[in-house]
Amino acid sequence: MSGGTFVGMPAFPKAAHEAVHNQTLRGNLRHATHTIRAKRANAVAEVSDWAELREAGKQIKDHTLRHLDRYLVQLEESVTAAGGTVHWAADADEANRIVTYLVKATGESEVVKVKSMATQEIGLNEALEAEGINAYETDLAELIVQLGKDRPSHILVPAIHRNRGEIREIFTREMSEWGRPAPEGLTDTPAELADAARLHLREKFLRAKVGVSGANFMVAETGTLVVVESEGNGRMCLTLPETLISVVGIEKIVPTWQDLEVFLQTLPRSSTAERMNPYTSTWTGTTDEDGPQSFHLVLIDNGRTDTLADEVGRQALRCIRCSACLNVCPVYERAGGHAYGSVYPGPIGAILSPQLRGIDNEIDASLPYASSLCGACYDVCPVAIDIPEVLVHLRERVVQGGAVTREGAKVVLKPAKGHAAERAAMRAARWAFSHPGALRTGQRMASRTRRFHPRSLPGPGKAWSETRSLPAVPAEPFRDWWQRTQGGKDTSK
């Protein structure tokens, strides 16, 4: 299928194997995930109704997905009534064609972009470049990734695998290629690096005529789009250009304006561990003489309806991309985002990518194994996606084959070859899932040390851990998991 921006990636086990041996990467990742994890705990503990917010978020999203056709049509009507134009794209190629056409119609050959996973998923930058259009990433981390000719490794902090020395080096070397060069004598202090990015990008913002964004939410009732961010680059792209093109997955709908009250509380706390992110922008169509005078919404399917057709797997579409599951995942912490071979790394990537792209290639067939099934990802997820349940379900598909939906049509997958061991493991896992008590005491409590760790924290952490958000100690050390599942058969070193 098209839009595979990571074609040529090795499958997870091999990529992870290499990442685990990269000391810098591991050090950076460990520091980052542990820091965010600890801060998040405090942010969540501040709200006494976290469990209720989480349940409401889950239910709102489930309801929306169960009536997605109705809400899509309503959204289209309200966006159109507010002065916007709605386009529909069945796959990545079509989405890229639409955006390219819209940009060319303005006569421009450059666009400024707000960080958006949807546009990464479809490979928009590359598609625009092929048509002679430069797309500038304006999020600081995305800029670091783009200038470093690199791939993002985390949903929230895409350049988390780079340290300050590497960033200084990238800026000094690359900025002049693209516009304003890095200042003379740039040091590696974060403040100076941020300032260099400010100057470099401001030049682009002030002349940009076309902005491209995604959206965190779309409100069906009002036609409002919402972008949540920290730096202000989002606001720049959403308000300075004359034309705004937003590329959004069809699952990002909430039915009503009131529903935002749930997600605007859970997203920032889960994501950056803040009470509220520095900037949230909402726009409803166009407004006279304030912001873009032409607004296009490109709704993309690209595998989402196939995911929706899977009654177990469809819960992955509830995801609000907060990245909390990455920060608690023992496998992600060691393997890094690149190993997942997809724009969606970590636990959510392990269930979303194989569903969006199909599990008929080596990378995607290996992703459901990129987990120790410790359950920490489920515990932190603000919309309660049972990632382990979906992982086991997808493993079963890989091993045993079965009916799946591809591009709207039912197809029957053949069982993967050479997975005899996994087949045995699958039988055990299926048994466990039909015996929930055994699963809890068995799989999720299997670690040799885990039972000695308190499930509830004393003091201020108490309210938080009581909502089951405590990132549990991994059920099984990664190394053990590695030995048991993949290590034996993929030792290239």
Add this chain to the structure above:
Amino acid sequence: MSGSRDLILARVRRALADVPPDDTPYEQAFERPYLREHGHRSVAETVDLLAENLADYRALVHRCTAGELAATIARLLAERGSAAVSVPTGLDPRWLAATEVTQVPDSAANTPAELDRVDSVVTACAVAIAETGTIVLDGGPDQGRRRITLVPDHHICVVRVPDQVVSSVPQGLERVDPARPLTWISGPSATSDIELDRVEGVHGPRTLEVVLVSGE
């Protein structure tokens, strides 16, 4: 493109074959068991919480009475060394009565580059949320276009207390009109992209000053 519209909607409907057609409508589909606000506070305590949370996110918070507002704004602009300030067309002219700084009225004709040469901006707000330390702008006449609070490096925002202050996000959403373009601001622009060190200001104003003004 209507081909793809119909194709996608048909795929959605086929994918949802398991959902009964009489599935519960939105109003009854789920409950909202979460709180409308967190904790019980007096009006004064809510304002204090706003001030505290704004400061926690590195906004500079000042308090004064309506009578002192013009002098306060004049002082903040002077301390900053501003030469030019952007002014929304509906801003109460008395607020800027005590400053000599050149006033640049908000206008659709101003180019982004012109705005980039302005040092400061003074606006009112639509509502402020205490629990999260958030001020919400809705582009009203006393707040101006979205870009004037974005491009200049220094934003002074005036919040009338207590009437513009609510406790929580749910109460804040209720008070604003989704048809207007909204900007929610919690502290100045910030990034943690470099080794997770928080740095103020990448693109938005690096200094946010909030003046809580009481009495009228």
